[in-house]
Structure formats: structure tokens, C-alpha cells
Amino acid sequence: MTKYILKRIGYLFLVFFIVSFLMYALYNLIPEDPARNQLEAQKKALKPEVYQRMYEELREEMGLNDSLVVRYARWMGLAPQKQTGKLDGLLEGNLGKSNYFKKDVIEVVQGPIGNTIFINIFATILALGITIPLGIYCAVHKGGKLDNFTQVFTIIGYSIPIYITALVFIYVFVVLLGWFPIGGMGTPGAEYTGMKAFWDKLYYISLPLIVMTFGSLGGMTRYVRSSMIDALSMDHIKTARAKGVKEKVVIYSHAWRNALLPVITLIIGWFLGIFSGSVIIENTFNLNGMGKLYITALNNHDWELTLGIQMFYTVVSLIGALVIDLSYGLVDPRVRIDK
Numbered sequence: 001m002t003k004y005i006l007k008r009i010g011y012l013f014l015v016f017f018i019v020s021f022l023m024y025a026l027y028n029l030i031p032e033d034p035a036r037n038q039l040e041a042q043k044k045a046l047k048p049e050v051y052q053r054m055y056e057e058l059r060e061e062m063g064l065n066d067s068l069v070v071r072y073a074r075w076m077g078l079a080p081q082k083q084t085g086k087l088d089g090l091l092e093g094n095l096g097k098s099n100y101f102k103k104d105v106i107e108v109v110q111g112p113i114g115n116t117i118f119i120n121i122f123a124t125i126l127a128l129g130i131t132i133p134l135g136i137y138c139a140v141h142k143g144g145k146l147d148n149f150t151q152v153f154t155i156i157g158y159s160i161p162i163y164i165t166a167l168v169f170i171y172v173f174v175v176l177l178g179w180f181p182i183g184g185m186g187t188p189g190a191e192y193t194g195m196k197a198f199w200d201k202l203y204y205i206s207l208p209l210i211v212m213t214f215g216s217l218g219g220m221t222r223y224v225r226s227s228m229i230d231a232l233s234m235d236h237i238k239t240a241r242a243k244g245v246k247e248k249v250v251i252y253s254h255a256w257r258n259a260l261l262p263v264i265t266l267i268i269g270w271f272l273g274i275f276s277g278s279v280i281i282e283n284t285f286n287l288n289g290m291g292k293l294y295i296t297a298l299n300n301h302d303w304e305l306t307l308g309i310q311m312f313y314t315v316v317s318l319i320g321a322l323v324i325d326l327s328y329g330l331v332d333p334r335v336r337i338d339k
Contacts, residue, residue: 008325012318017076019314020090024072027303034099035059090311096304100297105308109293113312115185116289119205120278123212131217132263135224140251142229150221158218166211166284173207180207183286208285212278227259234258264327 035058039051046054059065063074063082073079075096077089088094095105138147157165174182186192186200231237232255240250279291286292290309297305 005326008322012322016314016318020076020311021072023307023310023314024075025068027307028068028071030301030303032301032303033059033064035062035064095308095311098297098302098305100300100302100305105305108305109290109308109312112288112290112293115287116278116282116291119208119212119281119287119289122205123209123216126209126213127216127220130213131220131224135221136228136251136256138221138225139228139232147225150225154218154221156218157214158222160215162211162215163280163284165215166208166281169207169211169214170284173210180204183284185288205285205287208281208287212281224259224263227263228255231255231259264324 035055039055039058042051042054061083063071066082070079073089074081075089077087077091077094079089080086081088093106095109097103098105098108101108134150138144138150141147170182173179181204184204186197186204190200192200232251234255237250237255240254241247245254278289279294281287282289282291283295290312294306294309296302297309
């Protein structure tokens with residue numbers, strides 16, 4: 001088991017460096033010059049020859065004249081910085097400096113990253129609490145009234161884009177009913193602390209959570225139902241029923257255990273997917289999260305911040321892949337991961 005985990009972690013590090021290099025190279029293909037952007041405000045006040053000299057000195061100081069590989073190594077923290085001669089890159093916790101916010105990237109993302117994780121974890125708990133029992137019930141009572149209604153409902157929910165769902169829910173719950181605020185992360189001007197701050201925040205993000213949960217119900221419910229139907233048709237399930245094993249034991253101990261292997265891939269994959277899907281939700285409801293920050297960075301050509309956020313999504317995906325692999329052995333003992 002330990003050998004397998006170490007091997008998988010080694011693969012993840014390899015993929016991490018390959019993906020990070022490709023992203024760094026891609027953003028460096030954008031036809032912008034950081035040195036020229038930094039001197040743009042002084043351009044009119046300087047003589048052309050003075051400006052050119054300062055420009056060339058700044059390019060040399062920023063290491064922009066070096067090769068792409070050398071600059072990547074400095075950015076990653078594998079090679080010493082040109083100014084200080086010390087390792088001070090991504091691996092050391094330095095994500096660079098945001099040109100738009102005029103702060104270190106690590107300071108800029110601290111608040112939004114917590115909000116994004118908070119929102120997505122709540123959405124995951126709500127979605128799993130609904131889809132798993134509903135999918136199991138529909139599989140056991142296949143062809144029943146609730147199953148037929150659920151099939152129609154999930155197809156509709158699965159087909160509607162998340163931004164359309166968000167607009168419909170805003171119109172119903174904000175405009176018509178007035179139950180929720182239209183956006184934001186808390187009461188403007190309020191300085192709540194403790195549980196009062198938590199409940200205030202939860203009230204403001206309730207509608208985004210409902211939208212994210214509703215958007216996930218269609219695909220997840222159908223997938224759980226399909227996996228359970230396949231599991232219930234297996235020979236050992238028929239044998240257990242023929243022996244007189246209680247139906248609850250057959251469903252939740254035997255069938256669900258077999259259905260869980262493909263479902264767990266969906267669950268973790270969906271959980272990782274909502275991190276990127278929350279980009280739309282955070283912008284629609286003006287939530288201070290990584291998705292909204294990502295759009296802000298792109299619109300303002302803040303490539304250091306964009307790369308930092310992109311690395312966050314990369315790390316989340318790689319960790320999710322590792323969790324999926326390890327979960328297989330825990331869910332199904334027939335999957336041997338110690339070889």
C-alpha cells in the first residue's frame with residue numbers, strides 16, 4: 001500500500017511539472033511585455049534614449065532576456081532568482097505579484113480560495129444527500145411513478161445550462177418571492193463575528209448553493225440509478241434474495257457496495273468539476289471566490305495571478321485523481337492496490 005501511494009505521488013509530481021511548464025509557456029506566448037507595461041506611465045516624461053536604456057535594464061533585471069526554461073525554473077523555485085540569488089518561487093510559496101491588485105498573489109487569493117472551498121463543500125454535501133438516496137430508491141422501484149417523474153425531471157435539469165438555471169432562480173426567489181438577496185457574501189457594512197457571521201454568510205450564499213445543487217441533480221441521480229440497476233441484476237444479488245436475506249441488507253450492503261465503484265469516480269470527478277463550474281456561479285452572484293477572481297485576472301491581463309489560480313485548479317485535480325485511485329481499494333477489496 002505504501003509503495004503504491006509513493007509511486008502514485010511520484011507520478012503526480014511528474015504530471016504537475018509537465019502541466020505547469022505547459023501553462024507557463026502558454027502564458028508567455030501572449031504578446032505582452034511586462035517591462036514595457038511597468039514603464040508605460042513614465043514613457044511620456046522620458047526622452048526616447050533614456051526610456052530605451054531603462055527598458056533594456058529592466059528587462060535584464062526581470063530576467064526576460066533569459067530562455068523560457070530558465071525563467072520557468074525561477075518561477076517554479078528550482079533556480080535562484082536573478083535579483084537575490086535565492087530560491088523563491090512557487091515551491092517556496094511565492095506565487096508572484098499581482099499587477100492589478102499590487103499585492104503578492106498569495107495575499108490576493110487567501111480570502112477567495114476559502115470562500116470557494118466553503119461553497120463547493122456545502123454544495124457537495126447537499127447534492128450527495130439528495131442524489132444518492134433518490135438514485136437508490138428509483139433503481140429499487142424501477143418503473144414506478146416517482147422513478148418516471150424523476151427521469152423526466154433529471155433530463156430537464158441536465159439539459160438546462162447552469163447560467164439559465166441561475167437566472168430563473170434569481171427571478172423566482174429574489175424578484176417574485178424576495179426570500180434571498182441577489183448576491184454578495186454578507187450584509188453590507190455588518191461586522192458580525194462568530195456564529196452570527198457564519199449564519200449571515202450562509203444566508204447570502206444559500207441561493208448560489210441551491211443553484212449549484214439543482215444543476216448537479218440530473219446527471220448524478222441518473223448515474224447512481226443506472227449503477228444500482230446494474231448491481232441489482234447481478235447473480236449474487238439474486239442468490240442473496242433467494243436465500244431470504246433481508247431486502248435492506250441486499251440493497252445497502254451487497255448491491256450498493258458493487259454500485260459504489262463507478263459512482264465514487266463520478267462523485268469525486270463531479271466535486272472537482274464544480275470548482276471550475278463555480279466560475280459562472282461566483283460571477284453571477286458576485287461572490288468573492290476563485291472563479292470571480294480568475295475572470296478579473298484575465299480581464300486585466302494579470303498573468304501572475306492567473307497562473308497562480310490555474311495552479312490551484314491543477315493541484316485540486318491531481319489530488320482528486322489520487323483520492324479516486326485510493327478509494328477503489330477501500331470500496332472494493334477485489335481491487336488490489338498493493339502491487
